[in-house]
Amino acid sequence: xxxxxxxxxxxxxxxxxxxxxxxxxxxxxxxxxxxxxxxxxxxxxxxxxxxxxxxxxxxxxxxxxxxxxxxxxxxxxxxxxxxxxxxxxxxxxxxxxxxxxxxxxxxxxxxxxxxxxxxxxxxxxxxxxxxxxxxxxxxxxxxxxxxxxxxxxxxxxxxxxxxxxxxxxxxxxxxxxxxxxxxxxxxxxxxxxxxxxxxxxxxxxxxxxxxxxxxxxxxxxxxxxxxxxxxxxxxxxxxxxxxxxxxxxxxxxxxxxxxxxxxxxxxxxxxxxxxxxxxxxxxxxxxxx
Numbered sequence: 486x487x488x489x490x491x492x493x494x495x496x497x498x499x500x501x502x503x504x505x506x507x508x509x510x511x512x513x514x515x516x517x518x519x520x521x522x523x524x525x526x527x528x529x530x531x532x533x534x535x536x537x538x539x540x541x542x543x544x545x546x547x548x549x550x551x552x553x554x555x556x557x558x559x560x561x562x563x564x565x566x567x568x569x570x571x572x573x574x575x576x577x578x579x580x581x582x583x584x585x586x587x588x589x590x591x592x593x594x595x596x597x598x599x600x601x602x603x604x605x606x607x608x609x610x611x612x613x614x615x616x617x618x619x620x621x622x623x624x625x626x627x628x629x630x631x632x633x634x635x636x637x638x639x640x641x642x643x644x645x646x647x648x649x650x651x652x653x654x655x656x657x658x659x660x661x662x663x664x665x666x667x668x669x670x671x672x673x674x675x676x677x678x679x680x681x682x683x684x685x686x687x688x689x690x691x692x693x694x695x696x697x698x699x700x701x702x703x704x705x706x707x708x709x710x711x712x713x714x715x716x717x718x719x720x721x722x723x724x725x726x727x728x729x730x731x732x733x734x735x736x737x738x739x740x741x742x743x744x745x746x747x748x749x750x751x752x753x754x755x756x757x758x759x760x761x762x763x764x765x766x767x768x769x770x771x772x773x774x
Contacts, residue, residue: 494670495772498660501530501633501653502676504555504740507750510535510547511731511757517544518666519765525600525666527615527659529652530633532674533603540601541594541621548754550587552747554578561743569588572638572743579630584623596623603632604652604659604703608641611701613655614663635742636706637695654705659717660729670772673720675733681717683710730771735760 509532515648516522517539528536535547554560559577566572573579576599601618605628618625631642631649641648656662660673686692689707696703721730738753 492668493527493772495670495672496663496666497523497526497536498658498663498671498673499526499528499532499536500658500674500676501532501651503531503742504551504744504750505533505676505734505738505753506535506758507548507551507646507740507753508676508734508738508760510538510551511754511759512674512761513539514544514548514571515758515765517542517763523599523672524596524668525663527602527604528632529604529657529659531676532620533629533652534630536601537589537621538616540597540599540618541590542597543590543593546587546589548626548750550582551750553587554582555750556745559649563743566638572635573630575630579626580623583626585744586676589621590637591621595619602658603628604662605631605634605642605649606652606655606702606705608648608650608696608699608702611699611703611705613652613659613662614647614649617660636692638742650702654702654709657709657713658720659718660716663704664723664729671729672768673729673731675731677740678734678737683713685710703735727771727774730768732764732768735763 526536526539538546558564559574561573565574569575599713599714602615603618605614607614607617609702616628618628627642627644632652633643634642639650641650658673663671686706686709689710692706693703720729720731724731736756738756740749740753744750
């Protein structure tokens with residue numbers, strides 16, 4: 486997050502987390518209201534989906550369309566999953582809403598010099614794939630859909646001969662990848678509060694059966710909590726050393742994967758806004774230091 490006249494380069498990493506991403510949406514909206522931007526943003530899953538609006542500079546869009554459609558079965562529902570294989574409907578959530586009903590500002594998106602990257606997991610290799618999104622059009626939206634494709638409740642997303650699922654499986658918090666890009670300042674937005682420790686996946690037996698033909702993907706699922714917690718440890722060390730600025734929820738933003746309550750999404754969004762306002766002076770000091 487840098488003011489337009491800042492000469493230092495700034496990188497930004499956004500964790501995913503489904504509707505916990507409304508927290509990130511609140512943070513980003515406040516930053517946009519204060520004129521903050523960055524040189525490179527990398528997002529995972531919901532971090533990519535809602536970070537999309539940071540590049541197009543559309544304040545309020547993420548919370549607006551999620552509140553408008555969270556209770557709409559065409560947007561996300563068990564019915565959609567049973568009928569199509571996708572809990573978040575590919576046609577409605579990833580075409581009709583962003584292209585027709587509440588469209589992205591493509592002109593601003595493409596004019597913005599910010600580099601924007603999303604993270605997906607290749608189910609053949611179990612490795613993270615980092616893909617740039619320069620256009621903001623349906624090609625890029627399909628990559629965001631792949632980044633957000635929750636295993637089991639979403640079909641693998643096929644792009645250019647490869648199959649992808651949730652980027653969070655291989656790299657839930659892409660901070661290490663961001664640090665390797667060499668920016669002067671780095672900012673990370675998390676969607677879990679301080680002290681959170683990720684536990685082993687309780688449904689691994691089922692996941693092993695479902696993805697038995699993809700052993701590398703299964704291995705990534707099995708070790709996801711270990712990688713996640715190691716990333717948090719690394720962030721804690723870097724944060725203490727002043728190498729990164731971390732924004733995290735000041736209170737719980739726990740929410741169901743299928744949330745049909747607009748007020749609950751608004752609650753999480755407002756926590757993000759409050760935390761962004763509260764940490765803004767420290768963030769500006771970090772960026773200027």
